[in-house]
Amino acid sequence: MSTLAADNALILQQAADWLAAGKPVVLATVIGTWGSAPRPVGSLMAIAGDGAMAGSVSGGCIEGAVALQAEKVMQEGEPRLLSFGISNDMAWEVGLACGGKLEIYLEPVT
Template sequence: MNDTLMADNIVEQAAAWRAAGRRVALATVVSTWGSSPRPVGSQMAVDDRGSMAGSVSGGCIEGAVAHEAAKTMEDGEPRVLSFGITNEMAWEVGLACGGQVQVYIEAVE
């Protein structure tokens, strides 16, 4: 599946969750440096039940992103998360690939 089709499916899933009355946040990779599991523009949608669609890292930081997405759904405040070799949390969640990733999280209205 190409990246455009995958992104469309993520946005469609987020829209379906919103139509069902769920709160939703969308996480997007906004920058990378060095070795990164997913390219800029990769997205992941998270709903208030903990369901996820898409990927921002191939699995290594998804849990941390979902946790912050829950905060964004609660308070409506967007967030920028940075993970990388210099970030202790990234090591804890498994981003030991030597690169850096920035993820922007916003609530879907």
């Protein structure tokens, strides 16, 4: 089993545990990357209604923004597509080592 698959299995198990405990859960999935991206397509992050998180979609760069959008998905019950990106030139200007873009799909889990 690949590392990504093993990591995702653990994240999905955590999401299932949260659901079994009666907590709402949103699953965030990296569905596209362009340029430099810290996590590959297929990476998962689960967000529980109490703010707990498991997994990563960006290595820490945008998890907070994803968690905020996950709250809206929990409230509305509708999935969302998120896009994040910065040009390589801009990345160096602001002190970030990686540029690139990524798309993340958020969906409520029931």
